[in-house]
Amino acid sequence: MKKLFxxxxxxxxxxxxxxxQRVNVAFTIDNNYPIFTLLAINSILVNNASNSDYxxxxxxxxxxxxxxxxxxxxxxxxxxxxxxxxIDTSIIDNGKYFxxxxxxxxxxxxxxxxxxxPELLPNDVDRVIYIDGDTLITADLKELYNEDxxxxxxxxxxxxxxxxxxxxxxxxxxNSGVILMDLNKLREHNISKKMVTYLNVHSKEFIYxxxxxxxxxxxxDQDLINIVLDKNIKLLDQRWNNQTIxxxxxxxxxxxxxxxxxxxxxxxxxxxxYTYGVKMYxxxxxxxxxxxxxxxxxxxxxxxxxxxxxxxxxxxYKMVLKSMKQGKFTFLY
Numbered sequence: 001m002k003k004l005f006x007x008x009x010x011x012x013x014x015x016x017x018x019x020x021q022r023v024n025v026a027f028t029i030d031n032n033y034p035i036f037t038l039l040a041i042n043s044i045l046v047n048n049a050s051n052s053d054y055x056x057x058x059x060x061x062x063x064x065x066x067x068x069x070x071x072x073x074x075x076x077x078x079x080x081x082x083x084x085x086x087i088d089t090s091i092i093d094n095g096k097y098f099x100x101x102x103x104x105x106x107x108x109x110x111x112x113x114x115x116x117x118p119e120l121l122p123n124d125v126d127r128v129i130y131i132d133g134d135t136l137i138t139a140d141l142k143e144l145y146n147e148d149x150x151x152x153x154x155x156x157x158x159x160x161x162x163x164x165x166x167x168x169x170x171x172x173x174x175n176s177g178v179i180l181m182d183l184n185k186l187r188e189h190n191i192s193k194k195m196v197t198y199l200n201v202h203s204k205e206f207i208y209x210x211x212x213x214x215x216x217x218x219x220x221d222q223d224l225i226n227i228v229l230d231k232n233i234k235l236l237d238q239r240w241n242n243q244t245i246x247x248x249x250x251x252x253x254x255x256x257x258x259x260x261x262x263x264x265x266x267x268x269x270x271x272x273x274y275t276y277g278v279k280m281y282x283x284x285x286x287x288x289x290x291x292x293x294x295x296x297x298x299x300x301x302x303x304x305x306x307x308x309x310x311x312x313x314x315x316x317y318k319m320v321l322k323s324m325k326q327g328k329f330t331f332l333y
Contacts, residue, residue: 022053023053024121025141026128028113029063040135044137047141053080054080058082061089061109087110114221115195127182128183151232153232154181155179155180172233176219198227241257242258244275261281267281
């Protein structure tokens with residue numbers, strides 16, 4: 001009887017030891033990203049081998065009540081927690097919209113909100129993984145969450161690409177799509193305030209109007225984090241930010257971790273490009289309860305390509321007519 005009791009107690013402690021602390025994950029989204037954020041969340045939970053409890057903090061500025069309810073139901077149906085935190089992005093740039101590419105679409109105000117995470121999350125939350133919505137998580141996040149940051153404030157993986165800046169040299173330039181944050185250290189050193197101050201003092205350096213422009217920084221949130229925390233970033237294993245752009249895998253996918261679809265074109269924009277990373281994205285999508293939205297976005301993609309093709313043909317047609325009127329019979333191929 002005594003041996004049975006000891007065995008019973010031992011099993012309880014083994015179970016408690018295997019049980020992870022609550023894992024906190026943050027996303028920053030606008031109303032264009034609910035489905036893709038849920039796909040990222042779904043991939044996290046599919047790979048939750050440690051049976052950890054998750055709290056997902058959704059930092060947003062214009063997500064509709066309907067989409068919030070949809071996201072809440074999705075997460076709570078999986079017995080996990082989700083919290084929405086609304087942010088007025090003018091607190092970052094005083095209402096100026098200077099962090100953008102020339103097309104006005106790639107960087108949105110909510111994309112900068114990640115720098116405010118230490119101040120936005122509850123004070124009793126001491127650690128969080130920030131993840132971009134254009135990701136696929138292919139491993140248990142418990143390992144990343146428990147990464148020892150030592151004296152560093154955050155952990156990030158190296159950014160792929162040769163970026164040269166005119167004014168600032170980074171010791172190692174990191175990608176901001178995945179950030180492990182020690183929120184206590186960030187709060188203690190007022191890092192959010194320092195970033196906002198730097199951003200506003202150097203606002204002109206973050207304006208990008210093209211290659212001939214005198215701008216300095218092309219990726220506002222990413223550049224800002226690298227500048228302010230340069231010496232306080234722990235370099236994470238690259239598998240936690242495997243970057244792929246369109247058809248090119250910039251890092252190795254052999255080890256499961258996180259696939260990050262960088263660049264303006266996302267996997268839901270080009271379903272016909274069946275590279276390894278994109279194919280895996282669609283496999284996860286098809287296996288999820290969000291499957292019906294896959295066909296909707298495939299239709300939108302085909303429709304968008306058709307409209308673009310019609311515009312190009314119409315543009316060429318107008319050019320031919322103009323040439324004919326001017327007596328120049330130029331044939332365009």
